Amino acid sequence: MSVACDTLDELLECEAPVADGHIGAIFEFAIQCAGCALLQTSSRAGGLQLVQTLISLKRKLLARL
Numbered sequence: 001m002s003v004a005c006d007t008l009d010e011l012l013e014c015e016a017p018v019a020d021g022h023i024g025a026i027f028e029f030a031i032q033c034a035g036c037a038l039l040q041t042s043s044r045a046g047g048l049q050l051v052q053t054l055i056s057l058k059r060k061l062l063a064r065l
Helices: 002-013 020-035 041-057 059-063
Strands: none
Touching: 002 020, 002 041, 020 041, 020 059, 041 059
16 A cells, blocks of 8 residues: 555655546555554555645645645
8 A cells, every 4th residue: 555655655756747637546545554553554554645745846736625
């Protein structure tokens, strides 16, 4: 699971707006991962890191949701 979060994190950090049309779904995925007690701690941390990346890099897109 943390591999998926790391991959999405890299997509968000690239300058091309590859993931911009999917920000809502990525945010929901990250929140679900971060809050799932069944996942390992590293996977939950990956979800939190993804939320942090979204907030810092895609704040304007998140505000439109």
